[in-house]
Amino acid sequence: MKNVIVTKNLTKKFGNLKAVDNVSLSIKEGELFGLLGPNGSGKSTMVKLLTGQIKPTKGNAIVLGVNVLKNPIELRQFVGIMPEQENPPSFLTAEEYLHFVAKIRNLDNIDKRCNYWFEFLEFNDQKDILCKDLSRGTRQKLMFAQTFLHEPKLVLIDEPLINLDPIIQRKVKDYLQDFVKKGGTIFFCTHVLEIAEKICTMIGVIYNGKIIYQGPMKDLKKKKQHLENFFLRLIKEA
Amino acid sequence: MFEILESMMKEEWRIHSTMFGGLMFFLFPVLISIFIFIAALFLPFIQTILTVNQIAILAHYLFVLFGLSVGAFGLFGREVMNRRFGQASMIAYSSRTLPVSERKIFLNFFIKDVIYYFLFWILPFVTGFAVASPFISVSLDYSLILLITLTLSFLIGLSFSFLLSTIYVHSTKLLISILFLFAILGVLASNYFYINLTELLPTLSFFFEPSINKIIIPLIFIIISSTLSIIFLKVDYPEKKRRFKNSFDTLTNKLRFSKYSCFITKDFLDLNRSEGGIGKIIFSFLFPLTILWLLLSVFLKILPGVNFLIMFSIFLGVISSSIYNWLTEFDLFTAYSFLPVKVSTVIKSKLNSYVLINCISLIILILATLVEKNPYYLLPAILSFLTVSSYSLAVTVYLTGLYPNILLYNAKILFVYMFSILPILLVLIILSIFNPFYLIASPILIFVSLHLINKSFTKWDNWEQPSF
Numbered sequence: 084m085k086n087v088i089v090t091k092n093l094t095k096k097f098g099n100l101k102a103v104d105n106v107s108l109s110i111k112e113g114e115l116f117g118l119l120g121p122n123g124s125g126k127s128t129m130v131k132l133l134t135g136q137i138k139p140t141k142g143n144a145i146v147l148g149v150n151v152l153k154n155p156i157e158l159r160q161f162v163g164i165m166p167e168q169e170n171p172p173s174f175l176t177a178e179e180y181l182h183f184v185a186k187i188r189n190l191d192n193i194d195k196r197c198n199y200w201f202e203f204l205e206f207n208d209q210k211d212i213l214c215k216d217l218s219r220g221t222r223q224k225l226m227f228a229q230t231f232l233h234e235p236k237l238v239l240i241d242e243p244l245i246n247l248d249p250i251i252q253r254k255v256k257d258y259l260q261d262f263v264k265k266g267g268t269i270f271f272c273t274h275v276l277e278i279a280e281k282i283c284t285m286i287g288v289i290y291n292g293k294i295i296y297q298g299p300m301k302d303l304k305k306k307k308q309h310l311e312n313f314f315l316r317l318i319k320e321a
Numbered sequence: 322m323f324e325i326l327e328s329m330m331k332e333e334w335r336i337h338s339t340m341f342g343g344l345m346f347f348l349f350p351v352l353i354s355i356f357i358f359i360a361a362l363f364l365p366f367i368q369t370i371l372t373v374n375q376i377a378i379l380a381h382y383l384f385v386l387f388g389l390s391v392g393a394f395g396l397f398g399r400e401v402m403n404r405r406f407g408q409a410s411m412i413a414y415s416s417r418t419l420p421v422s423e424r425k426i427f428l429n430f431f432i433k434d435v436i437y438y439f440l441f442w443i444l445p446f447v448t449g450f451a452v453a454s455p456f457i458s459v460s461l462d463y464s465l466i467l468l469i470t471l472t473l474s475f476l477i478g479l480s481f482s483f484l485l486s487t488i489y490v491h492s493t494k495l496l497i498s499i500l501f502l503f504a505i506l507g508v509l510a511s512n513y514f515y516i517n518l519t520e521l522l523p524t525l526s527f528f529f530e531p532s533i534n535k536i537i538i539p540l541i542f543i544i545i546s547s548t549l550s551i552i553f554l555k556v557d558y559p560e561k562k563r564r565f566k567n568s569f570d571t572l573t574n575k576l577r578f579s580k581y582s583c584f585i586t587k588d589f590l591d592l593n594r595s596e597g598g599i600g601k602i603i604f605s606f607l608f609p610l611t612i613l614w615l616l617l618s619v620f621l622k623i624l625p626g627v628n629f630l631i632m633f634s635i636f637l638g639v640i641s642s643s644i645y646n647w648l649t650e651f652d653l654f655t656a657y658s659f660l661p662v663k664v665s666t667v668i669k670s671k672l673n674s675y676v677l678i679n680c681i682s683l684i685i686l687i688l689a690t691l692v693e694k695n696p697y698y699l700l701p702a703i704l705s706f707l708t709v710s711s712y713s714l715a716v717t718v719y720l721t722g723l724y725p726n727i728l729l730y731n732a733k734i735l736f737v738y739m740f741s742i743l744p745i746l747l748v749l750i751i752l753s754i755f756n757p758f759y760l761i762a763s764p765i766l767i768f769v770s771l772h773l774i775n776k777s778f779t780k781w782d783n784w785e786q787p788s789f
Contacts, residue, residue, distance in 0.1 A: 131658075134659065136658045136659065137785055138785060156661050156662070156663055157661075159659065159660060159661040159662075160661040164659035164660075165659075166655075166658075166659050170656070171656070172587060172591070172651070172652050172656055173591070173595075173651065173652075174590050174591045174593075174594040174595055174651065175569065175587060175590060176564070176565050176567065176569075178567050178569075179565075179567055179568075179569035179590070182567070182569050182570060182573075183569060183583055183586075183587060184660065186573060186582075186583040187583060187660050187661065187662060188660070188661065209562075211564045211565055211566060211567070212562045212563065212564050213562070213563045213564075213565065213594065216561075216562040216563055217562075
């Protein structure tokens with residue numbers, strides 16, 4: 084399996100704060116990599132660095148063979164990104180927003196693609212509502228749909244399940260696992276450890292911007308260690 | 322009571338100071354003082370063409386307009402604030418989660434606005450004038466009176482605007498009827514009773530003849546308008562979900578001549594579906610144009626040699642560049658940053674939308690030529706409009722990128738903006754006084770504008786997007 088994400092000494096400083104500190108990691112194709120960490124540990128900054136939304140202070144990343152620093156737009160053509168906080172534009176309806184994203188990405192069969200997601204995430208009856216009037220959960224469904232609309236090989240998602248009801252959460256978890264089985268790769272940020280434990284194949288733990296652990300999920304399972312206990316111990320020791 | 326006000330003041334300060342640094346925000350009123358100081362030094366020269374009365378009328382009405390526009394932001398600006406900061410994060414919205422009434426919050430918000438604009442606009446304005454007073458042989462007493470009357474003029478505009486917005490929330494029809502009634506009364510008063518409307522402003526009569534009696538009328542007006550606004554305050558947190566048929570595809574198809582059709586469509590839908598709809602463009606664009614028309618009509622009668630149409634076209638060019646500010650109000654780049662879109666692509670799309678909407682300005686200019694029955698000057702008028710419009714826009718884009726409504730509050734940026742535009746306007750006006758046809762050469766500046774816009778693309782692509 085080839086590496087789809089490789090970073091070397093990736094560092095991002097905001098003033099005096101080192102949000103990401105000398106991170107070197109590699110993630111192989113077909114992995115569901117969970118980046119775990121407490122609030123403010125640097126998870127969202129990592130996603131932004133890996134997709135060229137912000138520039139690193141030091142170091143670089145190669146994602147899908149593309150130099151992120153040099154070609155961020157080219158990279159974002161190929162990957163799907165689901166940000167944690169960004170809302171879809173206020174005055175487009177849910178359907179119009181997906182069409183807007185599809186046009187930006189130059190996709191064909193726009194109606195077919197969009198309708199699949201409205202059906203799958205069960206919000207067909209809300210597709211003509213303005214994005215600003217949608218509930219938080221529906222907005223999250225919409226952002227999830229835009230992430231996968233162009234059938235990317237790699238997706239980077241930041242807390243994708245937090246506002247979803249248990250029925251849709253289950254569907255999304257199954258979808259993510261299925262996506263990986265079919266050869267896709269997922270970089271998944273969360274602090275909900277139960278979800279990570281169930282679906283991730285690899286985990287990394289980030290604390291104060293530093294990766295303090297990286298390894299396969301099956302190693303923990305072999306040792307019959309609960310992720311929650313393992314994580315808390317790591318943070319305490321760090 | 323005072324805790325809320327204190328917190329709102331802190332919030333206002335932190336919003337602005339985190340955007341561009343405390344020092345730059347602090348320098349903003351200093352810059353206003355310097356501008357007014359310089360302008361006041363020219364008063365003796367201005368007095369050779371304008372009387373003191375005319376200057377006073379102009380200054381006081383400008384502050385009424387300023388108050389109206391600040392209040393209008395309360396009418397239309399809620400969506401902007403929501404997008405930028407999120408409802409829950411602003412104290413103004415805390416009545417939903419804390420045991421504080423809407424009225425109390427609104428009253429504090431009103432007082433905060435008055436203090437903030439007094440300290441950051443009115444006081445620096447009068448200070449600039451006061452410092453210049455000894456150099457132009459004007460008594461310092463004038464500055465004190467000016468401080469009172471300009472503050473009251475601002476408050477008249479602000480409280481009237483809040484009253485109108487309160488009426489608007491209750492009934493749009495009632496608001497339109499009241500405005501219509503005012504217009505009819507105005508026409509009747511000036512045409513049949515020969516009342517000079519410009520001198521009706523109560524703060525003006527106090528300015529000319531200060532007395533306790535004369536200050537009571539504006540105070541009563543301000544107190545009544547504000548009290549009515551607070552008593553009848555109605556804050557809607559709309560629960561209804563607005564539904565629309567998909568008009569995105571049809572519009573994008575119609576605009577397919579542009580490679581930015583999907584962005585232009587989005588801009589159009591944003592403008593059309595947001596609060597105030599087309600009304601906010603009328604308020605921020607056509608309203609100042611009407612005022613400009615009236616002011617030019619009055620003042621150019623006493624300025625022989627200045628061509629009305631050319632002056633109108635030059636100022637139309639400056640005002641029309643504010644359309645760009647509206648177009649950038651509806652989204653932040655962070656909404657695109659996870660898509661394969663460059664900052665320059667979004668700027669280019671906004672420029673495309675701007676060109677389309679600015680056709681209205683061109684039509685207005687042609688209509689103005691017809692009304693003035695002066696087609697002879699149409700060519701220099703159109704060329705000077707296009708030049709000023711493109712140049713002002715280029716300067717705005719270069720200095721502020723996608724954030725003109727935020728970055729123009731940065732003292733340094735405002736300073737560069739003013740000094741990039743004002744001298745050019747002055748040169749064009751002086752040239753037009755010699756001969757309006759000299760302005761046929763003005764499009765040379767369009768090349769400068771294009772160069773500046775091209776430089777802007779590189780500049781803003783390399784700039785790390787802030788999270789305002």
